[in-house]
Amino acid sequence: MAASTSLSHFACFVSFLYFTCVYASSNIDLDALVAFKAASDKGNKLTTWNSTSNPCAWDGVSCLRDRVSRLVLENLDLTGTIGPLTALTQLRVLSLKRNRLSGPIPDLSNFKALKLVFLSYNAFSGNLPASLLSLVRLYRLDLSHNNLTGEIPASVNRLTHLLTLRLEDNRFSGPILELNLPNLQDFNISENRLSGEIPKSLSAFPESSFGQNMGLCGSPLQSCKSIVSKPTEPGSEGAIASPITPPRNLTVSSSPTSLPEVTAETKPENTHHHGTGKIGSLALIAIILGDVVVLALVSLLLYCYFWKNSADKAREGKGSSKLLESEKIVYSSSPYPAQAGTERGRMVFFEGVKKFELEDLLRASAEMLGKGGFGTSYKAILDDGNVVAVKRLKDAQVGGKREFEQHMEVLGRLRHANIVSLRAYYFAREEKLLVYDYMPNGSLFWLLHGNRGPGRTPLDWTTRLKIAAGAARGLAFIHNSCKSLKLAHGNVKSTNVLLDQSGNARVSDYGLSLFTPPSTPRTNGYRAPECGDDRKLTQKSDVYSFGVLLLELLTGKCPSVVENGGPGGGGYGSVLDLPRWVQSVVREEWTAEVFDLELMRYKDIEEEMVGLLQIALACTAASPDQRPKMNHVVKMIDELRGVEVSPFHDGSDSVTESPSVSEGTCGGGGSQ
Incomplete structure (x- = not known):
């Protein structure tokens, strides 16, 4: 009994300490905000800031765990310093732009969690504080349009997470030291007093990032060599006088007509001025003529060489030549030809409409889109202008024609706004082709990972969430389309989420895992832990793979590493278990x-x-039984997006969107 009483007292004591700490922390934040308002809000713009109310409910203030985490007070005509705000030790976002705040930037070393700082369009003065450069978690730093002075210190390199560094329209001076900020995307130091050569690490940024610094040179501005080689060239923009060149008493105009005239009185005796000029002209003409003759000979030799090669190739490969034009492969015979001397197959179209024959496909110009575990995909432009995507199942392991046709019958009947429709297929003993709708906007993989760095347009959050919702609906439809088969996708990953002309997500390559040869390496990063060497793929393993795809959307990291090394045996040694x-x-x-x-x-x-992170973690639960169904995943993402969900909505689109799918078809009805 005594022990129980002691534990009860101890629990009460701990609770008391906790609430005392929280209350004390809240008071610190409250006092700091009240002090800042008293000193800076002369126009009483912060009307909701009342010392008797909860500061987390004030305009411009957001809290996390009862501590102020975000302070956004923009364009409010605030004055004075920001010293009182340094007590907000849990601050993550600070935006005070377009006010009249002044004085030096105070010691910010207490802001260990600070990630975003926007102090532009104020009147801050003094040097860039060392405390600001110790905030190693900063992503955005905007101090533009102030009165800051001094040099830009090399310690900026500590801010390795930095995406934005804006210091334009200040009074910084001196050279720009070598900056090594690997994630930097938004950079501007224009309208300062900087001088010297621009470091190579910054030369990829546009000229506007460095403009109106009279002493700066180097790419992307004027070359430093041209300035140094002509340090006193009159009339040249940005000319810099050389410190080792003595001043001249004679000023020479840049106009050639005003050069001092050489008269008979000033010209030395026995000069050969006219003869020298004549010889120089003849030599110049001879050099030019020689260059023209040499150029003509080289051109003639090259023409003969390439003409001979192209003639040889034409003789060797009449009717089956492949020409490479602007990285586009145009075939006079197809990249997926029917093999000579083998059984000829036929094109089978769904929805009862024949749009072209195999010969039309063979004549079409084709551009390779990519290679995957099931074969190679091409973009084919038919003679009538229609564009389709063709997948050649070169390495597919197909048991027999009947089995293949039955499975294609199931896949070809699926119609949904968020899946890529299978329009036709071709089967022969040596060749299997699948014809899909062509998606012009590429894959989610390229949008997320392609061309990262300066100049890239990032994939914004709204678009990522829209793609996640569309892909979830497409996958849920596949799972619910054939109840008897429990159809699974089998290869969910970002390269198999394509975007149509309207930017809607479309799931592709569904249902093909049935034909994957056992020896084919699968994408390790998306594979569910229960899928071993037997490659048993289920709807639950699809949910796991979709969860990894959501994590890819959230983190920007690519989990796609192939077993046995990288693509083509490149030997990537590590696998990111996202x-x-x-x-x-x-x-x-x-x-x-x-x-x-x-x-x-x-x-x-x-x-x-x-x-969305919580949804992704639920999908990637280690145990398949703990993962939600795709119906429920769709519902959770829609609720997150604020999409109104009907009380009768089960999270998946109705199967009636694909009216031709029936249980008979799922059971393996006949083909067309």
């Missing part, structure tokens, strides 16, 4: 660290990102 990595970061209570740096530019999306 679910395990995310779980380890979340356990350390650094959830914000998992999100893609490109998403940090968008405001007020943290709640949605955390919500």
Whole structure:
């Protein structure tokens, strides 16, 4: 009894300490905000800021765990310094732009969690504080349009997460030291007093990032060599006088007509001025003529060489030549020809409409789109202008014609706004072709991972969430289309989520895992842990793979590494276990660290990102029984997006969108 009483007292004591700490922390934040308002809000714009109310409900203030985490006070004519705000130790976002705040930027070393800082269009003065450069978690730093002075210190390199660095329209001076910020995307130091050569690490940024700094040179501005070689050239823009060249008493105009005239009195005796000029002209004409003759001879030799080669190739490969034009492969015979001397197959179209014959497909110009585990895909442009995507199942392991036709019959009947429709197929003993609708906007993989770095247009949050919702609906439809077969996709990954002309997500390559040869390496990063060497793929393993895809959307990291090394045997040594990595970061209570740096530019999306992260973690549960069905995943994502869900909605689109699918067809009805 005594022990129980002691434990009760101890629990009460711990609770008391906790609430005392929380209350004390809240008071610190409250006092800091009240002090800032008293000193800076002369126009009483912050009307909701009342010392008797909860600061988390004030305009411009957001809280996390009862501590102020976001302070956004823009264009409010605030004055004075920001010193009182340094007590907000849990601040993550600070935006005070377009006010009249002044004085030096105070010591910000207490802001250990600070990620976004926007202080532009104020009147801050003094040097760039060292405390600001110790905030290693910063993603965005905008101090533009102020009165800051001094040099830009090399310690900026500590901010390795930095995506934005804007210092334009200040009074910074001196050289730009070598900056090594691998994630930097938005950079501007124009309208300062900087000088010297622009480091190569920054030369990829546009000229506007460096303009109106009279002493700067180097790419993308004027070459430093041209300035140094002509340091006193009159009339040249940005000319810099050389410190080792003595001043001249004679000023020479840049106009050639005003050069000092050489008269008979000043010209030395026995000069050969006219003769020298004549010889120089003749030599110049001879050089030009020689160059023209040499160029003509080289051109003639090259023409003969290439004409001979092309003639040889034409003789060797009449009727089956392949020409490479602007990275587009145009075939006079197809990249997927029917083999000579073998059984000829036929094109089978769904929905009862024949749109072209195999010969039309063979004559079409074809551009390779990519290679996957099931074969190679091509973009084919038919003679009538129609464009289709053709997948050649070169390495597919097909048991027999009847089995293949029955399975294609099931896949060909599926119609939904979020799947890529199978329009036709061709079967012969040596050749199997699948014809799909062509998706012009590429894959989610390319949108997420292609061309990262300066100049890239990031995939914004709204689009990512829309793609996630569309892909979820497409996958849920596949799962529910044939109840008796329990059809699974079998290869869910970002390269198999395509975008149509309207930007809607379309799931592709569904139902083909049945034909994967056992020796074919599968994409390790998306594979569910229960799918071993027997390659048993289920709807639950699809859910796991979809969860990895959601993590890919959230983190910007690519889990796609192939067993036995990289594509083509490149030998990539490591595999990113994305679910395990995310779980380890979340356990350390650094959830914000998992999100893609490109998403940090968008405001007020943290709640949605955390919500989608929770859905992804549920989908990637180690036990298949703990994973939600795709119907439920669709419903959760729709609720996250604020899409109204009908009380009768089960999370999947009605199978009536594909009226030709029936249980008879699922059971393997005959082909056309």
